[in-house]
Amino acid sequence: MVQLSAVPDPHAAPAAPVGARERNRLARHRAYLRAALSLVFAEGLDALTMQRLAQEVGAAVGSVYTYFPSKGALVAEVQREAIERLATSAALLGADVDRALDGADDDAARLAPVVAFGRFWLTAAQAYPEEMQLLLLLLSDVTESVPPEEAGRVVPAAMRLLGLAEARLAAAARTGALGDTEPADRRTIALAAALTGCVQLRVVQRWDDDLLDPTATGRHVLDALLRGWGAAPGPLDTAHHVVDGLEAAAPLARPIPEGTDP
Secondary structure: OOOOOOOOOOOOOOOOOOOHHHHHHHHHHHHHHHHHHHHHHHHHHHHHHHHHHHHHEEEEEHHHHHOOOOOOHHHHHHHHHHHHHHHHHHHHHHHHHHHHHHHOOOOOHHHHHHHHHHHHHHHHHHHHHOOOOOOOOOOOOOOOOOOHHHHHOOHHHHHHHHHHHHHHHHHHHOOOOOOOOOHHHHHHHHHHHHHHHHHHHHOOOOOOOOOOOOHHHHHHHHHHHHHHOOOOHHHHHHHHHHHHHHHHHOOOOOOOOOOOOO
């Protein structure tokens, strides 16, 4: 089984500096990915072809193939980039939650990072519309536009994103803020799947703006899950107050500082 918590060590030694040629190659690669992401957001996955991407960036098709050997590889790289950006933003929020708690050691403090991740998932489409839309498109893509042989490009990014929630859920269970009757990885998948379904309500929200509000429904589902896993009402409410304070100061889906690699 893939371990969701198998994320990179943040204290690992930094990579060796790269030369000008490699920096140019990485910049070109990133430019291709950003153009592809915008194209998918505007026109859907079917519009993303090697020829169309070459037109968008003003390059020869052969140049695109030097970076991506196939459309499957290209789509996989676009998905990886989108998920990495979401994971980086979620990690920034997690760090902000820890600073806000300032060493507090009670059930509310253990639940606050889980609540923050859930609410991040519900609001990420506001700060990262292209990335979240691509994630939702690919989760619902029945044509398997990312072939199995290219999955290795995407899985580490997805594990990093989900691992952020799994680590917090596991900690809450170890310390008694949640029950320990289920593994944290299964809870993580249930949480992500349930909240993704809530986010999809935006497609039909115009039919009933109140009843089909994705954020309000998502908050209800998040609380129902956490209470079902053993969260007490008082600490859960306090955890929401902590996240409310952060949201009042800045979007929960933090912008990634310029120059930060996702």
